[in-house]
Amino acid sequence: MTSEELYNKIKPIKIYRYSAQMLSDGLSFNVSDIFCRFVKDAARCNGYNSDVYYDMKYIEKRLREFKEKEFEPIWVGFRKLGVDGTDYVLCRASDKQTYGTLASNYFALYSITIEKKDEGWYTVLLNEYDM
Numbered sequence: 001m002t003s004e005e006l007y008n009k010i011k012p013i014k015i016y017r018y019s020a021q022m023l024s025d026g027l028s029f030n031v032s033d034i035f036c037r038f039v040k041d042a043a044r045c046n047g048y049n050s051d052v053y054y055d056m057k058y059i060e061k062r063l064r065e066f067k068e069k070e071f072e073p074i075w076v077g078f079r080k081l082g083v084d085g086t087d088y089v090l091c092r093a094s095d096k097q098t099y100g101t102l103a104s105n106y107f108a109l110y111s112i113t114i115e116k117k118d119e120g121w122y123t124v125l126l127n128e129y130d131m
Helices: 003-009 032-042 051-064 086-094
Strands: 014-023 026-028 074-079 082-084 108-118 121-129
Touching (some): 032 051, 032 074, 032 082, 032 108, 082 086
Antiparallel strands (some): 074 108
């Protein structure tokens, strides 16, 4: 399953919108609200909480290297034993026989997508899913 396929398959319960501008060093917006939410959810994990750091660094990198036509949703899932990025979320979503449902794995699940607004401006969407 691809990131785009999962994004089209499940519907968010909340969507948070952030205005972003394309600058010479990539897509720029205040990510502190998103990262604060992630740190709070990571605090609820019973282990490997610090994995959220790697996901935040990955998100920053993807935003710096943003190319509109190549961008696929970024996934972050929080479970009792840690934080999963896109690859692990997609693995769990693809293999229900081994992992069960996403709801049985995660107590919180988010995706980040980007929509074009105007020339040089975008909307970053943080999608929250019902777990």
